Amino acid sequence: MAETEAAAEDLDALIDDLDYLPGHFHLEMQLNFEPRSPASLRARDLKLQREGLRQELELAAAPQRPAMRHLLGAFAFYLEELDEARELFLEVARDDPGNLNAWANLVHVYGRLEQEEEEEECAGRLAALMGLEAGTEAASDTQLRAARCLAEQGYAHGFDVGCTSPEERARVLKAGIALYDKALGFAQQAIEIAKDHPSILNRLAKIFHFLGKQDMAIGTCNMALDVLQDPELNWQAYCTRAKIHIRAYLHDLERAKMGVGGMPDRNHLACAKADLEEVVKVCPGLKTYLDIGQVYYYMGVDAMQELMAVDEAALNQALVFLAKAGESELGPTLPELQLLRGKCLRIKGEEANAAACFKRAVELDDEGSSHTEGFGCLLEALLAQWNQAQLSDGELGREVDAWLRRAQGKYPAVRLRQELQRVWRGHTDEVLGLARALVAQGRLALVRLLFETMELEGEGAGEGAARGHRALSF
Known part of the structure; x- marks a missing residue:
């Protein structure tokens, strides 16, 4: 011993x-x-x-x-x-x-x-x-x-x-960079060897991309393509550059919707499309189909009002690529694929099929996920079906009750509240109609929950709540 x-x-x-x-x-x-x-x-x-x-x-x-x-x-x-x-x-x-x-x-x-x-x-x-x-x-x-x-x-x-957050992802990547630095120390070489090696440049570009250093990432991709332009031999550089352009467009789009920036540059979408079309010819796969499907979706809709189509052909092309992604073994397990497909179908007026996609997206989301967009889109699709008399008051009440409770058990309360506020602001009349239908069904606890959750903070909060209570005091 x-x-x-x-x-x-x-x-x-x-x-x-x-x-x-x-x-x-x-x-x-x-x-x-x-x-x-x-x-x-x-x-x-x-x-x-x-x-x-x-x-x-x-x-x-x-x-x-x-x-x-x-x-x-x-x-x-x-x-x-x-x-x-x-x-x-x-x-x-x-x-x-x-x-x-x-x-x-x-x-x-x-x-x-x-x-x-x-x-x-x-x-x-x-x-x-x-x-x-x-x-x-x-x-x-x-x-x-x-x-x-x-x-x-x-x-x-x-x-x-x-990794569950960008901060955690950055910590892991910095640890990887530290190991690379240590490796160079043992080998007693300068990083200059990377200049003529596309594989090394592509790895560096991905690291810069994940760390949010997009200008450096784009420059590194361009260096890799200067050395080797053939998509069949260097598809990684095209793929990474496309992802950088997609991220830039989505970042600018989010800022524009918050009122803190101008309209996003759609040239990012054109650049991403050009790169991904090169990739999909030589290296088709789930992630590539999903990425190019996302690009075609944003090319097909108005930036600020996504429910408005501006290019029907682009939306159809998005659905083609999403269908190909869904044919792979893992495609049906991805919530982002279901969300994107549902958004395309909703714009085309197929509310029932869109709602089915959004339900699947919610089911597939990880517990604790902050990606509540699928749930918000589901509420909007259900309200649209109700408006079009595709759902009765009773059916709408049961659907909202069931899916809101499921969402409460899956998403953080703060994120769920924010998503409900977004739906409330964009569909106030429909939500008030929903509340009336729930009152008629005796679902008073759900009505209270909706108003407590959707009540806006700040100066307009009392006004929004008062409007809701006035509408219900018929």
Whole structure:
């Protein structure tokens, strides 16, 4: 017993003295923490990331592939596909016997599989490669292995799963950048090597994009395309540049709706469309279909009044791409796809089909999600059906009652209140009509809840509430 405790203490001391620790399962990524979402949703997110990574692997240069396979192995591990994880790590080890992360990850997998002999063998190989056994490796060799180990770990942070806020995402990415910096220190190189390597430039562009440094991200994408313009070989640069333009348009659109900025520049949509059309020809897939469907949607509607169509052909094209996205295994599990499809159908006057999409979007949203737009769109679709006599007073009351209660159990109270206020401001007469219908049905608790939730804060709050009470005192 004493010998075991001493060995454990020696191991802890050794780990504390190390400048780095190989493997992916100890990294400070949300992937490695206790999941905060239901198992089905976490599995969906893992599979989505895996699908995109597999696409990149097909066209990646040889030096990048080990980093991708490590990450694919980690995803397989957390999807309980342990044999698949083991084979991916063994594949790296066979191709590059000096790869530190491969042996460290195999130690972890064999430990889970309770294959102690294989676990010990891999741990021994790892110790020798790290130079932890006297006289085993030259210092220059261990330095280069350490550099590659850290660079592969830094790469993994860009594909993390489970971040619940932009701040959390930024923290993970900064940790990845720190690992890249440490890798450069071990390799004793300047970052100048990136200038002529599109794969490195594309990774940097994604990191800049996620950190909100869009000008730097665009410039880096342009550098990558200056080196390699062929979409088939460098589709990642086109894809990232398109995402930057989409984000810029949506950011400006949100500011315009809040009254703090001018109209968004629709040239962002044209640029994103041009890039994504190049991507969809050579590398079609769920995310690309969803992105280009979103672009065509915004090209088809008036910026400030999304219920007004300005380009019917663009809306039809959006539905075509969204249908293709829905044909993939994971397409039907994405709330954003259902939301976008519902918004297209609503503009085309198909209120019942749109409402079905919005209901599905609410069902698919993660518990605690702040993305309440699907619920707000559902309320608007139900009110429109009621206005068009497609729903009776009783049907409308039952629908609103059921879905509001479901929304209360899913979304944060503050976000739900904001969404209801948006519906109230845009559809005041319909909401008052809904309240009258609920009173007639005896759903007084729901009426009170609606008015308490939708009552506007600030100077106009009392006025809005008073109008509601006057309308109900018939």
